[in-house]
Amino acid sequence: MPQSLKPLSTISLFSGAGGLDVGLEQAGGFDLLACAEIDPKFCETLRINRDQGRFGSSKTKIINADLAQYDPFAMMDELGLQPGELDLLVGGPPCQSFSTAGRRGTVEDPRGQLLWDYLRFIEAFKPRYFLMENVRGLLSAALRHRPIAARPDRGGPPLGAEEIPGSVITAWVEDLAKIDDGAYRVDLFEVNAVNYGAPQLRERVLFIGNRESKVIDFPQPTHGPTDDAPDLLPFRTLAEALSDFREDDPVLMDFSPRKKSFLAQVPPGGNWRMLPDEVARESMGKAYYAKGGRSGWWRRLSWDLPCPTITTLPNHSSTSMCHPEEVRVLSVGECARVQEFPSGWIFAGSPQQQMKQVGNAVPARLGKVAGEVIKKAVAAEPNAATAPTYRRTYIRSHVRTRQWWRNGQAYVWDGQGGSAEYSAGKSPVQATLF
DSSP: OOTTSOOEEEEEESOTTSHHHHHHHHHOOEEEEEEEESOHHHHHHHHHHHHTTSSSOTTOEEEEOOTTTOOHHHHHHHHTOOTTOOSEEEEOOOOTTTOTTSOOOGGGSGGGGHHHHHHHHHHHHOOSEEEEEEOGGGGGOOSSOOOGGGSGGGTOOOOOGGGSTTHHHHHHHHHHTTGGGTOOEEEEEEEEGGGGTOSBOOEEEEEEEESSOOOOOOOOOSEEOTTTOTTSEEOOOHHHHHTTOOOSSOOOOOOOHHHHHHHTTSOTTOOGGGSOHHHHHHHHGGGGGOSSSOTTTTOBOOTTSOBOOOOSOTTSGGGOOBOSSSSSBOOHHHHHHHTTOOTTOOOOSOHHHHHHHHHHSOOHHHHHHHHHHHHHHHHSOOOSSOOOSEEEEEOSOOOOOEEEOTTSEEEEEOSSSOEEEEETTSOOEEOOOO
16 A cells, blocks of 8 residues: 555454454554454453554544444444445454354354344445454354254255355345445455464454455465475464563463373374373263364474464363473463464453453454455555456465374474374374475
């Protein structure tokens, strides 16, 4: 964006601890007018860091409100705005309803309805652009969830229109098209933060909409496995993220002594597969016999790999985030560094509340890249040809950095085209390049 252009007026909804807003701040060229968030502790975090100059400005309002009940016109009155004056509306409606990591409720869960509350704010504010982020599981979510045991392949009746995977997005896009007679077109991107230099594997979907008939493109990955694509930079690793990080009083949601007794037997980069079989069976219970979803069990991180997705429960057996060298969980500060919050970022509340804020945050790196994309779009001329109102683009969002083998061994990418080989019950040793 040319330096002569004024910063883009921006409002953030469902702001959480500010990850998306921090990313836009890092991109530059955005004037954050307000952040709206329902959780008082999250709002306290935002106020503390705003007042200490880490994001926004002294004029950035922090609004503690339930956006399902909040009148967008009241917000406009408070901020002195008229419909059509806002440049950018951003936000990430809570995503637990759509995550494949837990029990899916989709829009039957009240949190799922917040997608449509976001539409309500778009319709009222009529921003030039909007940016919405969510979990990738949203793309396969149905308006009405059919339990697996009752689906057609298990003998149940055919799926209804609202039970078809992807029906949530279909309905949402259709309702967006009703606003101002189809004024908005939207590009949806399936991305992964690690592909753009974040030291973390984190899949996300980004919706970038505009009312200027512009087709928006998201950049191709800048980082990746260098043996497959030598023109890319190598993925950033946990070691790179934390090499210069120091903290005097770490905040921990640490493991119990029992959990530590199992994790102490796991080498860096390993998980439950590195335990003797009888120990794995005893420690995992019924989960030992599950067909999937076990990679996080008794997981110890590796310095040589990107960090797995930061979660809100790093001390659970099945979502373990154990330090590579010490038998302890990653601290809140370490997780915030992986999420690329600014140095010194302060989180309010108990350790559990702080970890919830970090684990739910959007990686700042994705906010920065998205901000740069939006600035480029603002400066571009409208497309000559009529563009479809909706386009979905997959950009290598599914990234794997390890391959487990049936014989209990794992070949783990080392960032340079090689691997480290871990065997069950043994310490890791270097393996041949492949």
